[in-house]
Amino acid sequence: MNSEFNIAVHCLTLLSLKKDHMANSDEIAKSVCTHPARVRKVLGLLRKQGYVTTKEGVGGGYLLNADSSKVTLGDLYRLLARGSLQPSWCSGGGESACVVSEHIQEVMERIYSGGELALERHYDNITLLDVTRDIQSENQP
Amino acid sequence: MNSEFNIAVHCLTLLSLKKDHMANSDEIAKSVCTHPARVRKVLGLLRKQGYVTTKEGVGGGYLLNADSSKVTLGDLYRLLARGSLQPSWCSGGGESACVVSEHIQEVMERIYSGGELALERHYDNITLLDVTRDIQSENQP
DNA sequence: AAAACTGTTATGCATATAATTACAGATGAG
DNA sequence: CTCATCTGTAATTATATGCATAACAGTTTT
Numbered sequence: 001m002n003s004e005f006n007i008a009v010h011c012l013t014l015l016s017l018k019k020d021h022m023a024n025s026d027e028i029a030k031s032v033c034t035h036p037a038r039v040r041k042v043l044g045l046l047r048k049q050g051y052v053t054t055k056e057g058v059g060g061g062y063l064l065n066a067d068s069s070k071v072t073l074g075d076l077y078r079l080l081a082r083g084s085l086q087p088s089w090c091s092g093g094g095e096s097a098c099v100v101s102e103h104i105q106e107v108m109e110r111i112y113s114g115g116e117l118a119l120e121r122h123y124d125n126i127t128l129l130d131v132t133r134d135i136q137s138e139n140q141p
Numbered sequence: 142m143n144s145e146f147n148i149a150v151h152c153l154t155l156l157s158l159k160k161d162h163m164a165n166s167d168e169i170a171k172s173v174c175t176h177p178a179r180v181r182k183v184l185g186l187l188r189k190q191g192y193v194t195t196k197e198g199v200g201g202g203y204l205l206n207a208d209s210s211k212v213t214l215g216d217l218y219r220l221l222a223r224g225s226l227q228p229s230w231c232s233g234g235g236e237s238a239c240v241v242s243e244h245i246q247e248v249m250e251r252i253y254s255g256g257e258l259a260l261e262r263h264y265d266n267i268t269l270l271d272v273t274r275d276i277q278s279e280n281q282p
Numbered sequence: 283a284a285a286a287c288t289g290t291t292a293t294g295c296a297t298a299t300a301a302t303t304a305c306a307g308a309t310g311a312g
Numbered sequence: 313c314t315c316a317t318c319t320g321t322a323a324t325t326a327t328a329t330g331c332a333t334a335a336c337a338g339t340t341t342t
Contacts, residue, residue, distance in 0.1 A: 001142070002299060003228045006249055010232040014241045024318065031242040033235035035301055040319060047319095057309025058317045073252065085226075085260075087144045088297080089331070091151040094174035100155045101172040103279035107272060108147055111214065114267075115260050119226075122259035123252075131248060138244035143330060165287065176332055181288060188288095198340025199286045229328075230300070 001084040007032055007042045008076045009131060012051065015064035016132050024061030042080070049079060068132060074124035085119070086112035142225040148173055148183045149217045150272060153192065156205035157273050165202030183221070190220060209273060215265035226260070227253035 010032050015021050025043070029036040043062050046052050051071065052062045092104035151173050156162050166184070170177040184203050187193050192212065193203045233245035 001226065001228050003230050003232065006228065006232050009249065009252070010241060010245050013245070014239070017241060026318090030235065030237045031239040032232045033237070033242065034232065036319095037302075037321085038300070041321080044320060054319060055309080056307080056317085056319050058311060058315095060309070060318045062319090085142065087142045087147065087330090089144050091144065091147050091173045091175065094171065096171045096174070098155070098172040099280050100151060100158060100276055101174065103276050104151050104154070106279055107275045108150065110275070111150070111264075111267070111272075115263055118263035119256050119260050122256055126252070126255075131252075134248045134251070135241055135244050138247055139240050167287090177288095178290085178333075179331075182290080185289065195288060196340080197286085197288050197338080199342065201287045201340070203288090228299090 001081055004042050004045075005077055005081040007034070007039065008046060008080050009073065009128075011039065011043055011062070012046070012064065012066075012068070012071065012076075012128055013131050013135060015052065015062060016068045016128060017135070021064040022061055028062070045079065066128075068128035071128040072124050073126045073128075073131070074120045074122075077120055077123050082116065082120075085116045142222055145183050145186075146218055146222040148175070148180065149187060149221050150214065150269075152180065152184055152203070153187070153205065153207075153209070153212065153217075153269055154272050154276060156193065156203060157209045157269060158276070162205040163202055169203070186220065207269075209269040212269040213265050214267045214269075214272070215261045215263075218261055218264050223257065223261075226257045 011028055014028060014031055015023060025036040025039045028043075029039045032039060043052055043054070047054055047062075051064070051066045053065045054060065054062055086109065090105055090108055092101045092108075094101060096102075152169055155169060155172055156164060166177040166180045169184075170180045173180060184193055184195070188195055188203075192205070192207045194206045195201065195203055227250065231246055231249055233242045233249075235242060237243075
C-alpha cells in the first residue's frame with residue numbers, strides 16, 4: 001500500500017483544525033513531511049470528490065468543503081487505497097495441471113476483496129471528526 | 142503486502158487436497174508458479190508453527206499436520222502478513238510545529254492496527270476447509 | 283557412498299514508491 | 313495589463329521492496 005490514504009487523512013485533519021479551514025500546498029507539505037507536489041496530487045483527487053475546493057493565485061490554497069462528522073475513513077480508503085490489499089503477484093495461473101493452481105486466483109481474489117470489505121466497514125465507523133479529536137487528546141495527555 | 146500469505150494458503154490447500162497430504166517443494170512450486178526456494182521459505186515458517194512436518198532425504202517433502210477445519214485464514218494472516226497494512230512511509234514526524242504533524246503518527250498507527258484487527262476477525266471466520274471447498278466448487282461450475 | 287530432499291543465504295533484476303524538477307494554466311494584487 | 317503566486321500535471325531520478333535464481337551445507341533414505 002502507498003501512503004495516499006494516510007496523506008488524505010492528514011490533510012483533511014489539518015484543514016479541519018485550522019481556524020479558517022484553509023492552507024496551501026507548501027504549508028501542508030511541511031506538516032505532512034513530504035513534497036508539495038505530492039500534496040497537490042492527493043488533494044486534487046479530494047477536490048474532484050468535493051471534499052475540498054481550491055483557490056488558485058495569490059493567497060490561494062485548499063479549503064475544506066465537507067462536514068468532518070460526515071466524512072469517514074471508509075470514504076477515503078475507497079477513494080485512495082481500494083485494491084491495495086491484494087499483492088501484484090499472486091500464486092497459480094501457470095501451466096500446472098493441478099486443481100489448486102487452476103482455480104486459486106479466483107478464490108484468492110474473493111478472499112482479498114472480502115477482507116477489504118471488512119476493512120471498509122470498520123473504517124466506515126470512523127469519521128474525520130473522530131480523528132481530529134484523537135489528535136487533540138494526544139496533545140493533552 | 143508481499144504474497145507469502147497467498148503462498149501459505151495455496152500450499153496448505155494443495156496438501157489438504159492431496160490423497161496422502163504430502164508433496165515436495167518442486168511439485169508445490171510448479172503449482173504455485175514460483176521458485177522452490179520460495180516455497181521452502183514459507184513452508185519453513187509453517188513448520189515452525191506446526192502446520193506441516195518435513196521429511197528430508199529421498200522421497201521427502203512436506204506433510205500436512207493440521208485439521209483443515211481448525212486452521213483459519215486469520216491464523217495465517219497473523220503469521221505471514223501482520224503489519225503489512227501500514228505503509229513503510231507515514232506522514233508527520235518532521236520538525237513542523239503543528240499539532241497534526243506532531244501526533245498524526247500515533248493516531249495513524251492506531252488506525253492501521255485497528256483496521257488490521259477488523260481484517261483478522263473477518264479472516265478468523267474462514268477456515269482452510271472453506272478454501273478447499275471453494276477450489277473444488279470452482280472446478281465444477 | 284550416492285542421490286534426493288530441506289534450510290538458508292547471497293545476488294541480481296523488476297517493480298513500486300517517494301522525491302524532485304519543470305512548466306502550463308489560473309487567479310488576485312497592484 | 314502585468315507580475316507574483318498558487319494549483320495541476322507530467323517527466324525524471326532515487327530508493328526500497330519483492331521475486332527469481334543460484335549455491336551450498338545439512339539430513340535422510342536407498
